[in-house]
Amino acid sequence: GDATRLAREAAVVFGDLRHPGTRWGFGALALSAGHLGDAVLAATAIEDLDAEPATPVSIVDVEVDRGRAWALVAAGRRSAARDLLGDAAERARAKGQHSLEAGALHDVARIGDATSVVSRLTELAAFVDGPLTAARNGHVRALAADDGDQLDAASEAFVVMGARLFAAEAATSAAAAHRRAGAERRAAASEQTARRLAAECQGASTPALRGGGAADPLTRREHEVAGLA
Numbered sequence: 001g002d003a004t005r006l007a008r009e010a011a012v013v014f015g016d017l018r019h020p021g022t023r024w025g026f027g028a029l030a031l032s033a034g035h036l037g038d039a040v041l042a043a044t045a046i047e048d049l050d051a052e053p054a055t056p057v058s059i060v061d062v063e064v065d066r067g068r069a070w071a072l073v074a075a076g077r078r079s080a081a082r083d084l085l086g087d088a089a090e091r092a093r094a095k096g097q098h099s100l101e102a103g104a105l106h107d108v109a110r111i112g113d114a115t116s117v118v119s120r121l122t123e124l125a126a127f128v129d130g131p132l133t134a135a136r137n138g139h140v141r142a143l144a145a146d147d148g149d150q151l152d153a154a155s156e157a158f159v160v161m162g163a164r165l166f167a168a169e170a171a172t173s174a175a176a177a178h179r180r181a182g183a184e185r186r187a188a189a190s191e192q193t194a195r196r197l198a199a200e201c202q203g204a205s206t207p208a209l210r211g212g213g214a215a216d217p218l219t220r221r222e223h224e225v226a227g228l229a
Contacts, residue, residue: 001036001202001203002202003028003031003032003035004029004032004033004036004041006028007025007026007028007029007031007032007045008025008029009025010024010025010028011025011026011028011029011048012025013025020055020057022052023049023052023055023064024060024063024064026045026046026048026049026052026064026067027045027049027060027063027064027065027066027067027068028063028067029041029042029045029048029067030042030045030046030049030067030068030070030071031063031066031067031070033045033070033071033074034067034069034070034071034072034073034074035070035165035204035205035206036074036203036204036205037074037204037205037206038074039071039074039075039076042067042070042071042074042075043071043074043075045067045071046067046068046071049064049067049068060100061088061091062088062089062091062092062097062100062101062103062104063100063103065084065085065087065088065104066085066088066103066104066107068084069081069082069084069085069088069104069107070107072084073111073206073207076224076227076228077224077228078111078112078207078224078227079224081107081111082108082111082112082113085104085105085107085108085111086104086108086116088104089101089104089105089108089117089120092104098124098127098128098133099128099130099132099133101120101124102121102124102125102128102132102133102136102137103136105117105120105121105124105136105140106121106136106139106140109121109139109140109143109144110166110169110206110207110208111206111207111208112207112211114140114143114144115144117140118140118141118144121133121136121137121140121141122137122141124137125137131157131160131161132161132163134157135154135157135158135161135163135166136166138150138153138154138157139151139154139157139158139166139170142154142170142173142174143173146177146180147177148174148175148177148178148181148183148186148187148190149174149186151170151171151173151174151177151190152170152171152174152186152190152193154170154174155167155168155170155171155174155190155193155194155197158170159197164197164200164201165197165201165204165206167197168194168197168198168200168201168204168209169206169208169209171190171191171193171194171197172190172191172194172198172208172209172211173208174186174190174193174194175187175188175190175191175194176211178190194209
């Protein structure tokens with residue numbers, strides 16, 4: 001909620017200054033609206049973004065594309081979002097923007113495709129400074145392994161750095177993994193943690209927060225089609 005408000009303010013202020021940062025504001029607005037599951041607001045932000053004039057200033061284009069991707073997620077088009085995030089990650093890699101690349105790859109995992117990005121995130125965690133990329137890598141490795149204990153640890157790592165939404169998602173996934181392993185008591189504890197953390201995220205509604213139940217018999221594409229319907 002705060003991110004949505006601040007992104008809108010950024011778009012207005014940069015717009016008054018006729019600065020390329022107007023695009024960054026609209027991209028951030030789409031990103032935050034997508035995390036809220038507000039497809040209408042996210043789509044409106046993308047319309048405003050596309051109405052902005054072209055600019056050679058491309059330093060945060062990957063983050064803008066994350067906004068485009070999360071607008072697609074909010075609209076139920078997760079496959080298209082994964083493709084867009086993958087392309088953005090490749091462009092970031094070509095430019096040496098490794099932290100931005102890690103963010104795009106982490107998003108791919110968060111919307112349901114951890115196995116496709118785990119190898120590259122492990123590579124990035126070896127040389128990108130700071131704890132965030134390392135925590136993202138731990139989260140993605142745990143998702144790919146469907147390991148409830150590792151997902152609990154990933155949640156705790158995110159809590160330490162204040163990344164409450166990532167922590168809530170990891171705890172939700174941990175509860176589901178524990179349940180699939182037959183560890184009901186651990187599942188209940190992780191669920192309690194997930195609910196507490198999600199309550200601090202101002203209405204966030206992401207696929208990971210919504211998908212922490214029992215093993216899903218549908219394929220990703222079948223799930224997406226059902227959601228669109």
